[in-house]
Amino acid sequence: MELLGLILFIAVSVLIICFILVITKISEMIKEIRRAVDKLVIHANQSNSPQKPIRKTKVCGDIQCPACGRLIFHHDPFCSHCGQKLDWGEDE
Numbered sequence: 001m002e003l004l005g006l007i008l009f010i011a012v013s014v015l016i017i018c019f020i021l022v023i024t025k026i027s028e029m030i031k032e033i034r035r036a037v038d039k040l041v042i043h044a045n046q047s048n049s050p051q052k053p054i055r056k057t058k059v060c061g062d063i064q065c066p067a068c069g070r071l072i073f074h075h076d077p078f079c080s081h082c083g084q085k086l087d088w089g090e091d092e
C-alpha cells in the first residue's frame, strides 16, 4: 500500500513538472508571436502613413526612401523596395 502511494506521488510530481514545462514553452511562444505581431503592426503603420521622400540634393533623381533609405523614382506612389507610401505633396 505504501509503495502504491509512493508511485502515485512520483507520477503526480512528473505530471506537474511536465505541465509546468509545457506552460513555460507556451508562454515563451506567445511572447515571440506578440513580438512578431508588434513588428508587423509598426511596419504596417509606417507603410500606411505617407512620408516625405528624402532629397539629398536639389537635383532630380537623387531621392531616398524615408523608410529604407534606398534610391526611389520621382513621383512613385510607393517605394519599390519596402512599400513605404510616399508623400510628394510639397513638389507641385
Ligand SMILES: [Zn+2]
Binding pocket: 065, 066, 067, 068, 069, 070, 079, 080, 081, 082, 083, 084
Ligand atoms: Zn523604402
